[in-house]
Amino acid sequence: MTEERAAEEKPYRRLETQALLQQIAFRHGLEAMEASENGNLAWVTSGFPVEIPIALDLGVVYPEQAGAIIGAQKIGPEVSNIAEDLGYSQELCSYARVSIGSTEKPDEVPMGSLPTPQLLLACNNICGTVLKWYDAISEMTGAPVYLLDTPPIDKVQLPHNQEYVRRGVERLIEFIESHFNRTFEEARIREVAELSSKATGLWIRALEACKTKPSPLNCADRFLTMAPVVSSRGTEHCAEFYETFVAEVENRVKNGIGAIRDEKIRLLWDNIPPWHTLKFFNILASRGVVFPADTYTHAWTGNMVAVDKSSLLDQVVETYSRVYLNMGLDAKVDKMCQLIKDYDLDGFVMFSVRSCKRYSLGQLVSKELVTERTGVPGVIIEGDMVDSRVYNAAQIETRVDALLEMLM
Amino acid sequence: MNYEGVIEQSSVGLKELVDSGEEIIGYIYPHAPMELFMAHGFTPSLIRALPGTASGFEESLQTFACSYIRNLYSQRANGQFLTLAGLLFPGNTCDALQNLGDVWKYRFPDDRVFRLTYPVTRYSQDDSTIKFLSEELRLLSESIAATFNRPFLSESYNRAVELVQDFRSSSQFLYSARVVNPKIIPYTDVVRLVRSFLTAPTIASASATKDAATVVRNTAEELRLLDNIESVRSAIMSGDYSGVKLPDDLETPRIAIAGGMVEPQAIASMINEMPDIPDSVIVLDLLSFGFKTVFTETPSKSGDPFTAMAQSVLSAPGEPTHEGLSFRMDAMKGLLSNLSIQGLIVCEQSFCDPDQFEAPSIERAASELGIKTVRVPLDPELSDRGRIETRIQTFLETLE
Numbered sequence: 001m002t003e004e005r006a007a008e009e010k011p012y013r014r015l016e017t018q019a020l021l022q023q024i025a026f027r028h029g030l031e032a033m034e035a036s037e038n039g040n041l042a043w044v045t046s047g048f049p050v051e052i053p054i055a056l057d058l059g060v061v062y063p064e065q066a067g068a069i070i071g072a073q074k075i076g077p078e079v080s081n082i083a084e085d086l087g088y089s090q091e092l093c094s095y096a097r098v099s100i101g102s103t104e105k106p107d108e109v110p111m112g113s114l115p116t117p118q119l120l121l122a123c124n125n126i127c128g129t130v131l132k133w134y135d136a137i138s139e140m141t142g143a144p145v146y147l148l149d150t151p152p153i154d155k156v157q158l159p160h161n162q163e164y165v166r167r168g169v170e171r172l173i174e175f176i177e178s179h180f181n182r183t184f185e186e187a188r189i190r191e192v193a194e195l196s197s198k199a200t201g202l203w204i205r206a207l208e209a210c211k212t213k214p215s216p217l218n219c220a221d222r223f224l225t226m227a228p229v230v231s232s233r234g235t236e237h238c239a240e241f242y243e244t245f246v247a248e249v250e251n252r253v254k255n256g257i258g259a260i261r262d263e264k265i266r267l268l269w270d271n272i273p274p275w276h277t278l279k280f281f282n283i284l285a286s287r288g289v290v291f292p293a294d295t296y297t298h299a300w301t302g303n304m305v306a307v308d309k310s311s312l313l314d315q316v317v318e319t320y321s322r323v324y325l326n327m328g329l330d331a332k333v334d335k336m337c338q339l340i341k342d343y344d345l346d347g348f349v350m351f352s353v354r355s356c357k358r359y360s361l362g363q364l365v366s367k368e369l370v371t372e373r374t375g376v377p378g379v380i381i382e383g384d385m386v387d388s389r390v391y392n393a394a395q396i397e398t399r400v401d402a403l404l405e406m407l408m
Numbered sequence: 409m410n411y412e413g414v415i416e417q418s419s420v421g422l423k424e425l426v427d428s429g430e431e432i433i434g435y436i437y438p439h440a441p442m443e444l445f446m447a448h449g450f451t452p453s454l455i456r457a458l459p460g461t462a463s464g465f466e467e468s469l470q471t472f473a474c475s476y477i478r479n480l481y482s483q484r485a486n487g488q489f490l491t492l493a494g495l496l497f498p499g500n501t502c503d504a505l506q507n508l509g510d511v512w513k514y515r516f517p518d519d520r521v522f523r524l525t526y527p528v529t530r531y532s533q534d535d536s537t538i539k540f541l542s543e544e545l546r547l548l549s550e551s552i553a554a555t556f557n558r559p560f561l562s563e564s565y566n567r568a569v570e571l572v573q574d575f576r577s578s579s580q581f582l583y584s585a586r587v588v589n590p591k592i593i594p595y596t597d598v599v600r601l602v603r604s605f606l607t608a609p610t611i612a613s614a615s616a617t618k619d620a621a622t623v624v625r626n627t628a629e630e631l632r633l634l635d636n637i638e639s640v641r642s643a644i645m646s647g648d649y650s651g652v653k654l655p656d657d658l659e660t661p662r663i664a665i666a667g668g669m670v671e672p673q674a675i676a677s678m679i680n681e682m683p684d685i686p687d688s689v690i691v692l693d694l695l696s697f698g699f700k701t702v703f704t705e706t707p708s709k710s711g712d713p714f715t716a717m718a719q720s721v722l723s724a725p726g727e728p729t730h731e732g733l734s735f736r737m738d739a740m741k742g743l744l745s746n747l748s749i750q751g752l753i754v755c756e757q758s759f760c761d762p763d764q765f766e767a768p769s770i771e772r773a774a775s776e777l778g779i780k781t782v783r784v785p786l787d788p789e790l791s792d793r794g795r796i797e798t799r800i801q802t803f804l805e806t807l808e
Binding site for chain 1: 467468469470472473474499500501502503504506507509510511513514515525526527528529532534536537539540543544547572728729731733734756758759762763764767768769771772774783785
């Protein structure tokens, strides 16, 4: 009774689907261990066309997710220290640092170290750091790195850029086929593409449901439930998870149930969250602040429809070249303005992540542009996604307070 | 001449060019096709970070932005740039430069900003990287022609290829000569000549390098070192060190300087100002503004010029922003072990991802060869100069 009451008093509502998410994570972990033992495990970056290794029957894991788990356990500084002792600067990406740290001393990181990879698949559409990070892991594990190079584009992807990326995708398939003695089968890739498309479509439905007032999801909800669409697109269990998830989200919408109990202010979130301090969103929830949209989880909305190998390659090239972080500042500002309009948001919070240069450099300019174009105010707060040593809660609170004072 | 003096001298050279009516297109990433700008009638000039630059970046860049880009931005914000006809930013090299290009366009809308996007892939074993970069170069050329109404002239291109070839051939000889006998010409002189050419690639600056090479060649001939020098030059160009012939009486210690977009002159000046440390301890640098620019192949004058320039750019020694850490480490190990290097100074630009990611691998690779290393975090302002000097001096003393 007491517990029920305590839960009832929380300013936010926990998703029931979260329990299923834990089951999926557990299953995913077991499958990854098995794949590693069988010599078939690939580590993939979050923007990698994961459909291809999945269609070629490789197991995949996603080190950025492992970094988030390490961050959420609040052991980021300790695991970073392991990498820093190996000579990696504290100024480098904290996902990379904890990945290197947990690879060096996996026993010290029971939740967050990944099984040994046999292949490292990096796509630089999210940043240039991933290549150097995976190179470092390759030195430690001996697994080869395959880089899918997706040169940044402005608004339009020019034909020579498309052709170059397409050739990279073709070489990726050839590389996996030759290294793992696999054959690329069209029927299988169609199946994977359909499942991927289904999962992504469901994910988009959940995101778009947040246009409703009150918003059925808050930032933290989306950050937690995005994991399968990032790492397991193209698998049946991923699509099944999102069916259940969307049902819960749409049920909330139907019944007017918000992610927080008393929605007053709707804000946009820009950048990766501080995994070590997700309570940031809950504290704001108690003040009636909800984040119905963010630029991070909206990055996985490229929907692929492929009927054969050739059309799949075209889709991969387009989808993975046009991700949010691979576009110029104009496109980023456009996206933020669009989200503010579509989700009827009152303001925005930009998290300036010290160790993520690609996402963060340019925010000072885009803040001005977004306010100029939408008329809504924003604030920049600074910290890191995993390394809590550079997260100053008091300073952040002061800045956010200033924004809320403008809005209340 | 100290570092500040060299900067002053090259700035004066550039200013004189501007005053005489030359139009300058600046570029930031060293692997830019100088020949392309010259084919359109412009003088390309490598725009570098400068010491003594006051702040000015704070309105647009966070403090955790790479110190190099902060410095560039501050120079522009403080009005320290000469009037440039245009400025070329690199794409797909590092995240900081990528985003700086975007920020620049917004903050300085009157500047004519161009972008040349590079492939990161280096080991595709097909022609996709050359095709991609050739097309990027062709588009850049079209954009320059349309912006300034100045077509790409084959005659100018051919002259540019010859000019750059003259510089590269002479500076490669000087670099190789110093590996064989570091006393044959001071390191500071060599990097001053390189800096001078990259700042203002003119017949005069190419001739200065050529004249220095002639003097060194004469000395080398007297000392019977020409074969040794040629063996080093051809080994560095081919990556095959089996034919390297070094003299038996090499003076020690012999050190090399590794790093990225770090000013060679800045490191050389610091070492020169240390008591009892001769310039000749520096045998070689592996820096972007030195070795990596010098040991780039010259474009062929025959065939499609854009393909030739792409091949040239892609022939430069690998940068940490490229694919292939293991290839770079193998190449570095081949170079260090075969050129009898005993110590390595690893420079890391503050908040520079590529430098800071590569440094631990460089340290390990050198350690496998029994070569001592010291890592030197720095910024273009050398704001921690005292500590840097102490680190380097202590390191050099351990090698004696």
